[in-house]
Amino acid sequence: MLLSRGGFDRHGSLLRPLQGVSYSFFPIDPATPPELGQQSNEQLLELVILGQSEDCPDISFRQADGHFHTGDLFQEVVPGSYVFRGRDDDWIKTEKSLRCDAK
Numbered sequence: 001m002l003l004s005r006g007g008f009d010r011h012g013s014l015l016r017p018l019q020g021v022s023y024s025f026f027p028i029d030p031a032t033p034p035e036l037g038q039q040s041n042e043q044l045l046e047l048v049i050l051g052q053s054e055d056c057p058d059i060s061f062r063q064a065d066g067h068f069h070t071g072d073l074f075q076e077v078v079p080g081s082y083v084f085r086g087r088d089d090d091w092i093k094t095e096k097s098l099r100c101d102a103k
Contacts, residue, residue, distance in 0.1 A: 001047070005081060014081035015074070022053030024067075025074060028088065044085055047072045 001023060002015040017023050025045035049056045051066035062068050071089055074082040090102045 001049075002082070011078060011081060014077060014083060016081050022050040022056070024048050024050055025076065025082070026069075028073065042075050044073045044075060045082070046070065046088065047074060 001021065002017055005011055005014050005016055024047075026048050028044045028046055047070045049068040049070065051059075051062060051068075056062070057068050059066075071087050071091065073085045073088060075085050077083050092100045092102055
């Protein structure tokens with residue numbers, strides 16, 4: 001879904017979406033409890049697989065908006081480049097939309 005930019009400069013380890021994929025980054029709800037939300041003034045974004053994406057899980061796993069919300073949180077540090085900042089819960093969602101409790 002994401003690749004590092006590559007190289008040895010200060011932006012080499014930043015992540016960017018693959019070309020031609022139907023993913024997006026949605027801002028997390030500012031009303032999210034502090035333990036799941038922001039610890040700084042930077043906006044956290046959730047990686048979302050859009051409903052029209054060929055690899056979007058079955059509709060039964062999607063939210064009411066028709067998209068699959070991964071729970072993976074990122075921060076856009078330069079336009080189009082992201083740093084992973086954690087998850088919104090303790091559940092890991094696998095490629096086939098199965099869920100595993102990380103605790």
